[in-house]
Amino acid sequence: MNEQLQPLKKHTRTAKSRTGTxxxxxxxxxxxxxxxxxxxxxxxxxxxxxxxxxxxxxxxxxxxxxxxxxxxxxxxxxxxxxxxASPSVDEARQIFYARRLVERAITELAVEHATAEQLAELRQMVTDERDCFDRGDRGAGIRLSGEFHLKLAEAAKNAPLVSFQRSLVSQTSLIIAQYEGGSRSHCSYDEHNELIDAIEARDADKAVQLMMHHMDHIDSKLNLDEDTASDDLHAVFSHLLLGKKKLRPANS
Amino acid sequence: MNEQLQPLKKHTRTAKSRTGTxxxxxxxxxxxxxxxxxxxxxxxxxxxxxxxxxxxxxxxxxxxxxxxxxxxxxxxxxxxxxxxASPSVDEARQIFYARRLVERAITELAVEHATAEQLAELRQMVTDERDCFDRGDRGAGIRLSGEFHLKLAEAAKNAPLVSFQRSLVSQTSLIIAQYEGGSRSHCSYDEHNELIDAIEARDADKAVQLMMHHMDHIDSKLNLDEDTASDDLHAVFSHLLLGKKKLRPANS
DNA sequence: GATTATGTGTTTGTATACAAGAAATGCAAG
DNA sequence: CTTGCATTTCTTGTATACAAACACATAATC
The missing domain is CATH 1.10.10.10 (Winged helix-like DNA-binding domain superfamily/Winged helix DNA-binding domain)
Structure with a gap:
């Protein structure tokens, strides 16, 4: 029954490999x-x-x-x-606030509960992520970077937080895709690796500190702070551009 | 179209008054x-x-x-x-952990953002809640108590947190209904009132302190701590009791 | 000439019919 | 009497048909 339809072999099979319904x-x-x-x-x-x-x-x-x-x-x-969805700047700020909150808790819990297998999986994910960015597949890179944070949440062993994190990561990825700044290395895998080091060493303070720095780094790359005009305009007008009728020049 | 079906006039019309779809x-x-x-x-x-x-x-x-x-x-x-759902003790603990996390943040944000109108609404909800418990409607009381926390989340003006809080409050209510201790005053409305006082006074430290105490209070009333044997058994066997065939006494 | 009313076409919301899977029951064999 | 298997029944998963709402375009009136 899962086999009867497989016209979905797009690009590099990035859709989750779980062959669910x-x-x-x-x-x-x-x-x-x-x-x-x-x-x-x-x-x-x-x-x-x-x-x-x-x-x-x-x-x-x-x-x-x-x-x-x-x-x-x-x-x-x-x-x-x-x-x-096209999150507004204000919505993006709310999401980032919530993410800091959740990431801090997840980091603390992961230091406590992460198993060796999970840490190994996390390292593998960072490698995959780096490969994606190296080969220029930006979209897949953003997605894998998000999946890293989701995997970390799973290591924290708290189901509600995992569920919330999934939602936050999705929206964050959308925001990054929408408000990306000039720099190209988005979610620096180096920071991810350092983070795993700290967790493996069971150093909660350092891990949390690295995670918070990582969060700062992410949103410093976005055009959210003050500089929101241009991207905001794009978001504001995007729904108007959906209709197929051609617009006359606005400045005439 | 909303009017064409209204065979839902159960009990005291507790279902949300919003006449949605x-x-x-x-x-x-x-x-x-x-x-x-x-x-x-x-x-x-x-x-x-x-x-x-x-x-x-x-x-x-x-x-x-x-x-x-x-x-x-x-x-x-x-x-x-x-x-x-019948949350296990471990799941309950995870939910409470997440709730403490979220309630702390919500309280801080509410101190910052709550308007006079919202505070008035919150006071009204506490009154309603007390009325419910006074008149012995325990179920409605539990629900209203949850709605208080949800309303507080709305005052915090952070959409993702509101959404998460909704999920946590729902599950917490289920846990309370399932693991209720002997005491009958479940979510003491007095604590809710004190909390509003602190928020109205814009005293973040005191508000957070009260909220955390409130959380302690809630789960101290549950039979989660160590004393989980009996309730656990009930949860484990509850699905067996669903069939309509009568079970013979287990201890014979 | 602008604005409002009306009609048409497209899209979503809901119900229902059909197919596939799982549980339950009964039968047969050990 | 118990245990394993087959059939039967019931429930869920999916597709489709129909109804209602919305968007757009056209036309009519002020």
Whole structure:
């Protein structure tokens, strides 16, 4: 039953390898497409169109969109369909506040609970992440970088925090994709490696300090601080550009 | 369209007064039923049965169950239907850990951002809550007490935290309903009032201190600490009791 | 000429029919 | 009497058909 539809062999099979039910697959593919900016913020996600693309009925699409909406990467307006979320600067700040809070707790818990296997997996993920950035696959890099933080949350052994972290990481990735600054190395894997070192050494203070510095680093690369005008304008007008009618020059 | 089905005038109209779409109504009613323990942990939630009860199709029920599963009050097993969640002691501990974390942040933010109107609303909610407990409506009391904490989260003006808090409060209410200790005053409204006082005085340290004490108070009333044997057994066997066939006495 | 009303087309919301999977029951064999 | 297997029934998963709401365009009136 999972085999009867596999028209989903896009790019490098970035969608999660877990061969779950169809809506998992659809969910993962839309998710990846959003993070890799193949779907721009504000883009309308028509149920029927997506259904045709993935070869499934609207029922499945609807479930996937519902999940994405719950994680905040898709906005689901009643009777008006789904669009790719375009977080405002204020929303981005709220997300970053929550993330600092959660990352601090996760780091402390991971120092306490992370097993050797988990640390090894984390190291592997950092390697994969570096490979992605090296080969220029920015979208996959952002996604893997997010998955690193999610894996860390799993090492903390607190299910509610994992769930929350998943939502925060998704939205953060969206924000990074949207508000990226000039610098290209986004989530420096060096910092990730140092972090694993501190956790492996069971040095909670240092690990937390590194994590907080890492957070600072991430949002210092974004154009959130004061400098929000240009990106904000883009977000503000993105929904107007959806209609197919051509706009006349605004300054005439 | 919202008016065409109203066979939902149960008890005291506790379901949220927002007259949203059908699945909101169904969601709220099942949610309330679980919190007020009219649905015991482990109870199977048949889609068709619920559909008949609420006079809607399985489609709506399915959406509602999906939401409830996302909040953690319902467990959704693939191909095997939904059951009312029965959090283990360990899961309860994880939830409480996360709640302390979030409540601390929310309190700090509320001190900073809460408006006079919001504080007034909070006071009103405490009054309502006291009325419920006074008139012996324990289920509604637990629910209102949870809604107080949710309202406080809204005053903190951080959307991701509100969303997370909603999930945590739901699960906490379920835990309280499941692991209640002997004492009857569950979420002492006095503590809620003191908390509002401190927030109104913009005294962050005192507010946080009160909130943490409040959290201590809540879980000191539960049978989580060491004393978990009896309740654990109940949780372990609860799903066996679902079948309608009568069990023979276990100790014979 | 601008603004409002109306009609058409497209998209979402809901219900239902059908297919696939799991639990339960009954039968048969040891 | 117990145990293993097959059939049967019930429940969930998915697709599709229908109804309602919205967006857009056209036309009519002020």
């Amino acid at each position: 169809q809506d998992d697959i659809v969910y993962a593919h839309i998710f990846d497409a959003i993070l890799e900016q193949r779907l721009a913020p504000g883009t309308k996600l028509s149920e029927e169109a997506l259904g045709e693309i993935f070869g499934v009925s609207r029922t499945i699409i609807r479930r996937a969109l519902s999940r994405l909406a719950h994680e905040g990467v898709v906005l689901l307006r009643p009777n008006r369909g789904a669009v790719v | 059908q699945d909101d109504i169904v969601y709220a009613h099942i949610f309330d039923a679980i919190l007020e323990q009219r649905l015991a942990p482990g109870t199977k939630l048949s889609e068709e049965a619920l559909g008949e009860i609420f006079g809607v199709s399985r489609t709506i029920i399915r959406r509602a169950l999906s939401r409830l599963a996302h909040e953690g009050v319902v467990l959704l097993r693939p191909n095997r239907g939904a059951v009312v």
